[in-house]
Amino acid sequence: MKTAFITGANKGIGFETARQLAQLGYFVYIGSRDPSKGSEAAEKLKAAGCTNVDCIKIDVTDSHSIQSAVKKLERKIPCLxxxxNNAGIAGTQPQNISACKTKLLREVFETNFFGAVQTTQQFIGLLKKAAAPRIVNVSSQLGSLTVQSSSQNPNYRVYDAYSCSKTALNAFTVLLAKEFQGTHFKINSVAPGYTATDLNQFRGTQTPAQAAQVIVKYATSDNDRPTGGYFKKEGELAW
Structure with a gap:
């Protein structure tokens, strides 16, 4: 049975991604900063018939917490x-870049960028042991410099810190994919779309279940699929 680990999977898009992967036969580890919420999410999935799930505590902003999560996984599975990398925060608004406090920028980057980087670095050993490892970085269309430079949408301006963090995450995707070029790794950024979650006070226009589909698509991609790309459900996104 293949295995998957999802950060921030106790709710929202991460939770629905866990459900869909479990339904496909993966054993899914729900990463949650709050272990009680992680356990609750796992029990909810089990009650719905997805018994191939478990939860592991992880705070992606804490290197010791990440190391602990890896050690727990190593005792359970031979490879991942x-x-x-789904865990993310929006940060308080507005975030107009000309006035955004560096403290807020650091807080958003700590989870959305540095959290994904250090989680990947700590998990890479388990991933290398898999026959066809996959890494999906959950980004956003707001991370696209093309979208930001061409869009007239005034609502984007309140998410400048968030947008910057996702642009940085996209750069990490490209560099990591280049590093593992020629191997069986497939590493991509995915933009799920504007989804009704607590990240945006549930103002999104699609459900978490709909958003999770594109993440699952690239998490389960075969060896013919691209690596080092940036995708939404309709297809490739411009960086």
Whole structure:
């Protein structure tokens, strides 16, 4: 049975991604900063018939917490097939870049960028042991410099810190994919779309279940699929 670890999977898009992967036959580890919420999410999935799930405490902003999560996984599985860096925060608004406090920028980057980087670095050993490892970095269309430079949407301006963090995450995706070029790794950024979650006070226009589909698509991609790309459900996104 293939295995997957998803950060921030106790709710929202991460939770629905866990459900869909479990339904596909993966054993899914729900990463949650709050272990009680992680356990609650796992029990909810088990009650719905997805018994192939478990929860592991992880705070992606704490290197010791990440190391602990890796050690727990190493005692349970010989390798990890899929890592999904889903944990993220929006940060307080507005975030107009000309006035955004550096403290806020650091807080957002700590989870959305540095959290994904250090989680990947700590999990890479388990991933290398898999036959066809996959890494999906959950980004956003707001991370696209093309979108930001061409869009007239005034609502984007309140998410400048968040947008910057996702642009940085995309750069990490490209560099990591280049590093593992020629191997069986497939590493991509995915933009799930504007989804109704607590990240945006549930103002999104699609459900978490709909958003999770594109993440699952690239988490389960075959060896013919691209690596080092940036995708939404309709297809490739411009950086």
């Amino acid at each position: 097939d899929v890592l999904i």
